[in-house]
Amino acid sequence: MAKKKQDIKKVVLAYSGGLDTSIIIPWLKENYNNCEVIAVSGNVGQGTELEGLEEKAIATGASKLYIEDLNKEFVEEYVFPTIKAGAIYEGKYLLGTSFARPVIAKRIVEIAKAEGADAICHGCTGKGNDQVRFELAIKAYAPDMAIIAPWRTWEFKSREEEIAYAEEKKIPLKINRETNYSKDKNLWHLSHEGLDLEDPANEPMYNKEGFLELGVSPEQAPDKPTYVTISFEKGIPVAVDGEKMDGVAIIEKLNALGGANGIGITDMVENRLVGMKARGVYETPGGTILYTAHAKLEEICLDRDTQHYKTLVANRFAELVYYGQWYTPLREALSAFVDSTQQTVTGEVKLKLYKGNIIDAGVTSPYSLYDPEIATFDEDEVYDQNDSAGFINLFGLPIQVRAKKGLIK
Numbered sequence: 001m002a003k004k005k006q007d008i009k010k011v012v013l014a015y016s017g018g019l020d021t022s023i024i025i026p027w028l029k030e031n032y033n034n035c036e037v038i039a040v041s042g043n044v045g046q047g048t049e050l051e052g053l054e055e056k057a058i059a060t061g062a063s064k065l066y067i068e069d070l071n072k073e074f075v076e077e078y079v080f081p082t083i084k085a086g087a088i089y090e091g092k093y094l095l096g097t098s099f100a101r102p103v104i105a106k107r108i109v110e111i112a113k114a115e116g117a118d119a120i121c122h123g124c125t126g127k128g129n130d131q132v133r134f135e136l137a138i139k140a141y142a143p144d145m146a147i148i149a150p151w152r153t154w155e156f157k158s159r160e161e162e163i164a165y166a167e168e169k170k171i172p173l174k175i176n177r178e179t180n181y182s183k184d185k186n187l188w189h190l191s192h193e194g195l196d197l198e199d200p201a202n203e204p205m206y207n208k209e210g211f212l213e214l215g216v217s218p219e220q221a222p223d224k225p226t227y228v229t230i231s232f233e234k235g236i237p238v239a240v241d242g243e244k245m246d247g248v249a250i251i252e253k254l255n256a257l258g259g260a261n262g263i264g265i266t267d268m269v270e271n272r273l274v275g276m277k278a279r280g281v282y283e284t285p286g287g288t289i290l291y292t293a294h295a296k297l298e299e300i301c302l303d304r305d306t307q308h309y310k311t312l313v314a315n316r317f318a319e320l321v322y323y324g325q326w327y328t329p330l331r332e333a334l335s336a337f338v339d340s341t342q343q344t345v346t347g348e349v350k351l352k353l354y355k356g357n358i359i360d361a362g363v364t365s366p367y368s369l370y371d372p373e374i375a376t377f378d379e380d381e382v383y384d385q386n387d388s389a390g391f392i393n394l395f396g397l398p399i400q401v402r403a404k405k406g407l408i409k
Helices: 019-031 053-059 071-085 100-115 130-141 159-168 247-260 285-301 304-322 329-341 387-395 397-404
Strands: 010-014 036-043 064-069 119-121 146-148 182-185 190-193 226-233 236-240 265-271 277-283 347-354 357-364
Touching (some): 010 019, 019 036, 019 159, 036 053, 064 100, 071 236, 100 119, 100 130, 226 285, 285 347, 285 357, 387 397
Parallel strands (some): 010 036, 010 119, 036 064, 119 146
Antiparallel strands (some): 226 347
16 A cells, blocks of 8 residues: 555655755655655766765755765676676667666665665656666565655656756756756766757767767867777676776776777667657767677677577567666576576677777687688688588578479569
């Protein structure tokens, strides 16, 4: 049974300090009988966005703020499994917001239980995907917890009205009406939505000061290419240019290299889970490099049938992540399949980064299935080309039979 407003005394809020969650604190206290609001920020690599959050949260009415360092868990338990799967939503989106939500929501539930909260609140809009991602994770770990989603019930109809409310309440914001893009930043990516981007006919203002934050546009990238070598063990990146690093450090390093070379800028109109199409610009410099390198290594380490079937799994895996279905039996089963394919995905991939492009520059693996003696156009002693005639006769037999029956038009 849903809890009544008067029964909600303590609320745990997923807090970013952005426009939505900044005004939610006073709004909750006004609409839920001056309830206690405990803010929780999951640190998944937002960087400077976390600065001053505690002071701001308490000044706007929160009783306390938790800032939880989730970077290592985020990378090792969510990012790496998705890279290994090769999961890319609709062929372009590297799922930066999608797989950050489950790890944040899981920690929020843990804090809500420890605090004896009556409800969990989030600032996701009723049009977006994040409301689903947060709430499915909450249902997975606290199935009876009340959920408050102000965007589905409050009086504000636009971000402009939210800004006006924030100004009325004297809540400081890092945006204004002219820079009011809806952004989401973490270690993996930065997304941009809203304003001029709502019209797909408009070219994004990549060279406008302050638009791109993780790197530069390809036009502004250096005229000299940058080479980078990434080492993998069982599908997991473990070193950059021979230097062993943990997952967080690898992504940070590749973000810097990729960003400087204009890598990983994606402009797409995607199909949201709720049914509408939405346009966004994503910056994923390090992630784009990692996906490219991992796929290149799989080219020489996986047999044909596994490689081809894995592309089907990758598409379904991407949908599950995008739809917020991380904590489901199917996602776990697909991860188990993926892990079994990665046992020999070990080796090094060399890439050339140049003005927004990633160019293959060499790949090696102790488990490589590429045999130069078999593949060569020169004379060899291991492959009898006459054998192919019998293969083609058998492979083409169904076609030949249908042709003799006059069934091919």
